Amino acid sequence: MSQTAFDHLDPATLAQWLDAGEPLTLVDIRDPMSFVQGHIPGSRHLDNTSIAALLDETPRERPVVVVCYHGHSSQQAAAWLAGQGYVQVYSLDGGFTDWAVRHPAHVAG
Structure with a gap:
């Protein structure tokens, strides 16, 4: 098994997948306030109170993409999710900040 339990995902690829x-x-x-003000459509807010529901509701074989502000914190969260048995886990490079600049039509909030 590789050292990295997750993969990096560029915004263009995520846009293609969503389309x-x-x-x-x-x-x-x-x-929570940043999420309410703007997020990628279809995403769910994940924090310590909602993680149990995610683990219960999301099949381990389904790809999971983690989004943060700039693509740094999401790497730690992605590694943790991979450790919970998720097979395909991705950290969005550039985070929501970069996504909102590149894909403003794909921002809800």
């Missing part, structure tokens, strides 16, 4: 309707789970680990 194609690929089955995946998007989780946003930013603070």
